[in-house]
Amino acid sequence: MGNFKQHITCSTATGIAVGGIAYHFGFSPQVCAVSAGLCSFAGMLPDIDSDTSKSFQECIYLTAGIGCILTASRLRHHFGDPDLALLGGAFMFLFIRFVVAMWIKKVTTHRGMIHSIPMAILAGELVFFVVTGSVAERLVKAAALTIGFLSHLILDEVYSIDSTGATLRVKKSFGTALKWTNPKKQGSVTLLYSLIVLFGFAAFSNPEVMEQLNGGVQMAEQSLPQDILREAAEFLVQQGKTTPVAPSSATPPVLSALPMFLPGDSGTPLASELPPAMQFGNDWNRNTLPQPAAIVVQ
Numbered sequence: 001m002g003n004f005k006q007h008i009t010c011s012t013a014t015g016i017a018v019g020g021i022a023y024h025f026g027f028s029p030q031v032c033a034v035s036a037g038l039c040s041f042a043g044m045l046p047d048i049d050s051d052t053s054k055s056f057q058e059c060i061y062l063t064a065g066i067g068c069i070l071t072a073s074r075l076r077h078h079f080g081d082p083d084l085a086l087l088g089g090a091f092m093f094l095f096i097r098f099v100v101a102m103w104i105k106k107v108t109t110h111r112g113m114i115h116s117i118p119m120a121i122l123a124g125e126l127v128f129f130v131v132t133g134s135v136a137e138r139l140v141k142a143a144a145l146t147i148g149f150l151s152h153l154i155l156d157e158v159y160s161i162d163s164t165g166a167t168l169r170v171k172k173s174f175g176t177a178l179k180w181t182n183p184k185k186q187g188s189v190t191l192l193y194s195l196i197v198l199f200g201f202a203a204f205s206n207p208e209v210m211e212q213l214n215g216g217v218q219m220a221e222q223s224l225p226q227d228i229l230r231e232a233a234e235f236l237v238q239q240g241k242t243t244p245v246a247p248s249s250a251t252p253p254v255l256s257a258l259p260m261f262l263p264g265d266s267g268t269p270l271a272s273e274l275p276p277a278m279q280f281g282n283d284w285n286r287n288t289l290p291q292p293a294a295i296v297v298q
Contacts, residue, residue, distance in 0.1 A: 004044060004055060010155050011043020011148040012036075018144045031137050034065065041066055042148030045123065046115050046156075046177070049108040060101045069091035070122070070130040077132040111176040113188045118180060118196060120149035125199040153177040192205035 010202030019036030023029065048059040076082060092258035106290060107115055131141045155176035161170055181189050 004047070006060065006159075007043045007047070007152050007155060008040065011116065011151045011188070012040040014043070014151045015039030015148060015227055018106070018147055022140050022144075027140060031140060032135065034131075035141050035203065037068075038141055039144040039148035039151075042123065042145045043152050045149055046119070046152045048104060049110050049112055051116040056101075056105075060104075063100075064093045064096035074130050082149075100235050113182055113192055114183055116178045116179050116182070116192075117150070118189075118192045119154070120146050121236065122192060122196050123149055124194065125203065128203060131197070138207060150178075153257060 014037035015038070018039050019032035022035055023032045026036075044059055045063065047055045050056050050059065068089040071092040072085040075088040076085035079085070104114075113119060126141040127145045128138050128142035131138050133141070154177075157174065160174035160177070191261060
């Protein structure tokens with residue numbers, strides 16, 4: 001298995017790569033830097049179940065510090081109260097340092113389920129809930145931590161193969177890090193997968209997440225902007241596709257429409273025939289659009 005220096009070096013290099021990829025796809029330098037830092041930190045996170053006191057203390061203190069910062073940032077973003085953020089961050093640090101540390105010492109064993117792929121996924125889900133930013137930014141940060149976590153597991157498996165001699169020798173520790181389950185710890189496995197499902201469901205059902213995911217989607221039922229409607233109306237009247245009618249008291253300020261055409265009717269113009277502002281055929285995955293038969297242009 002790799003030592004602390006090797007793990008932190010590998011995860012830091014991976015974090016730099018992850019940050020560079022995120023920057024290439026348009027994320028801000030701040031988001032890229034945080035993602036790189038989380039990936040680097042996660043490179044030592046699996047050793048929180050280490051049976052050596054030095055590694056355990058290093059992991060606990062670093063985890064408590066990162067947890068404190070992320071909690072304070074989230075509370076400040078959500079409630080806008082710096083005092084509440086400070087208290088929340090301090091509470092998280094003490095909770096991880098003493099309560100979580102004591103629990104880990106009692107119930108975990110080295111190379112148990114904390115050294116596993118499901119734990120990497122769960123750690124990413126937890127980070128997704130704690131960090132701030134848009135859904136895309138939070139996903140990048142969560143993915144960065146998961147990748148850093150996995151880099152530790154992969155490196156452990158690499159060092160489980162001894163290549164110093166004339167022939168390759170597989171150590172007994174091979175397969176104990178990069179795993180999905182542990183037949184000897186079915187209770188821990190069940191709990192871990194249950195938490196993954198629980199946090200995954202909570203993430204997708206979160207109103208904030210759903211609002212951001214649906215925010216950029218234009219539904220067909222929504223009204224088009226008035227300038228686009230005016231351009232479409234003028235175009236359709238010029239093409240003889242509609243018949244102007246006299247405005248009435250019920251006529252909207254810009255135009256009114258009486259739907260008569262259905263998609264596929266011979267009188268319905270193709271999306272390619274419409275002016276650029278009205279060509280939504282590619283976005284809606286259809287070539288024809290229902291257009292009004294009577295439009296008032298003022």
